[in-house]
Amino acid sequence: MQPRVNITETDPPSEGLRMRGFVAKDAWLNCYVENLDPDLSVRWDMFRYRNGKEEKITISQDMAVADNVKWSIEKPTQYSWRLRIKAIELKDEGNYTCYVLLTNNNNRAESNRTLFVTDPPMILEAVSSSDIAAKEGDFVPLRCNASGRPQPNIFWRREGNAILPNGGTTFIGSEFNIDNVQFDARGRYICEAFNEVGYDRREIILSVQHAPKITPDPDRVGQAVGYQRTLVCHIDASPQPSTNPEHNQLYWSFGSQRVFPDARRLERIMEGAFRRLTYELVITKTVTADYGMYQCNARNTLGSTVVGIELYG
Secondary structure, eight states: OOOEEEEEEEESOEETTEEEEETTSOEEEEEEEESOOTTOOOEEEEEEEETTEEEEEEEEETTEESOTTTEEEEOSSTTEEEEEEOSOOGGGOEEEEEEEEOSTTOOEEEEEEEEEEEEEEEEOGGGSOOOEEEETTOOEEEEOOEEEESOOEEEEEEGGGOOOTTSSSOEESSEEEESSOOGGGOEEEEEEEEETTEEEEEEEEEEEEEEEEEEESSSEEEOOTTSOEEEEEEEEEESOOOOOGGGOSEEEEETTEEEOOOSSEEEEEEEOGGGOEEEEEEESSOOGGGOEEEEEEEEETTEEEEEEEEEEO
16 A cells, blocks of 8 residues: 655645745644555655756655754654744745655655745834934935835825825825925824735834914904903924023014013913914003004024014904
8 A cells, every 4th residue: 555645734824735934933844644664754855946947955854854953853643744944034935845755766645835935024224214304395205115025015104194295195105205395294104014914114203394384363353442352373483482582582563662571461372282382462451552463473593484463442
């Protein structure tokens, strides 16, 4: 009776005649042989393609292996020859055949599996962007490169799925460029690398320096004589204007004169997200002479901005 050879179990599990291995992990294939003549031996060979040519590698005969650093043969049962492939590398991809030679003319009983080597994505620090500081109007190149097998797909998005500077909420590709960057492009950008066996991500914070942007809230307000009225402007600037009055970077003016706090007028400054400032001028008891155009002034190292707010009766 001739031997019967079957690969009965693998780890990772096979899908038909294919199995998927992972870089740096072990894999094993269990070969079960029935009716083995004592004069015959169980062998393992590997076949792989290099430069378009098939290459045969002899792995083992019975329990002896050609390279005990790369392979080992284990005997979980009397009829089993389990091949262990240690610390898988890309070069281990190929067809693994367990067989018994039956005659001198190379007739044999055999069973085989094809190992495909995979590797989860890993974003490569040396060729990917870190946190970036730019000035408004600059060209900003964001880079994200990843290793992996199959080759990972790279996706970009902003935190909270905010709209990207170039439109849309996602961008596919390792190079994401921002032309003429504007202050509202600042924030956290997320690069994600996917393949069929895993995922990796990297976060990059983009900061954008710019001259002050002032928004009046609103630009025209009314108040009767004798009552309190607050003038409000919101200031977005990087670097942030100094709030020290002696530096003259943040102040209110009326006509051509700077407004200094006194018994009827006081200033309030509150800081919000992205170091935005809410700057208020509180007029506690309005008089007729207070009506007119006020200016909210802000300045930093990149420029100055003035916005008017009208107070009427």
